[in-house]
Amino acid sequence: VWVILRENKTGKEFFVLNTHYNQYFNKDNVAMSTPYYSSEIVKNRIDALSGGRPVIFMGDLHCNPDKSAISILKPTYYKLLDTRDEAEVVSGMRYTMNSWADEATSPTYALFDYIFATEAFKAQSHITANALMSDGIYISDHNPLIVDLYFE
Numbered sequence: 356v357w358v359i360l361r362e363n364k365t366g367k368e369f370f371v372l373n374t375h376y377n378q379y380f381n382k383d384n385v386a387m388s389t390p391y392y393s394s395e396i397v398k399n400r401i402d403a404l405s406g407g408r409p410v411i412f413m414g415d416l417h418c419n420p421d422k423s424a425i426s427i428l429k430p431t432y433y434k435l436l437d438t439r440d441e442a443e444v445v446s447g448m449r450y451t452m453n454s455w456a457d458e459a460t461s462p463t464y465a466l467f468d469y470i471f472a473t474e475a476f477k478a479q480s481h482i483t484a485n486a487l488m489s490d491g492i493y494i495s496d497h498n499p500l501i502v503d504l505y506f507e
Contacts, residue, residue: 370405374414390424409475435471438478447483
């Protein structure tokens with residue numbers, strides 16, 4: 356899903372792309388990992404649709420930061436930066452995938468969710484919020500990300 360947004364005060368436009376990678380696809384009845392291939396598609400979509408505007412890209416990418424699907428996004432023409440690495444203040448949960456369990460007992464321990472932004476943005480804060488509601492119910496099997504981004 357993508358959109359071009361305009362900041363009312365300055366008239367600056369920026370491109371936002373949100374996605375959810377599948378974990379696997381079947382090729383000749385063999386399960387293949389999709390995150391790498393999905394990142395290649397994302398790079399092409401950003402190039403084709405953003406029109407050179409600053410970019411925010413976010414989603415559940417089904418892979419940890421050390422995987423090639425993440426590393427191929429960073430050195431693109433657009434210089435996508437992981438807001439978790441760039442923010443002045445980083446707080447909250449250690450992992451984004453909670454598997455419907457408390458962080459201390461979650462079997463997953465994964466950082467699957469990301470918000471990337473180009474150098475046109477400054478990340479003031481990056482929060483990995485807790486998906487556990489006060490009534491003990493989880494709103495998702497992922498902890499939500501909250502990032503404050505500002506134009507430089």
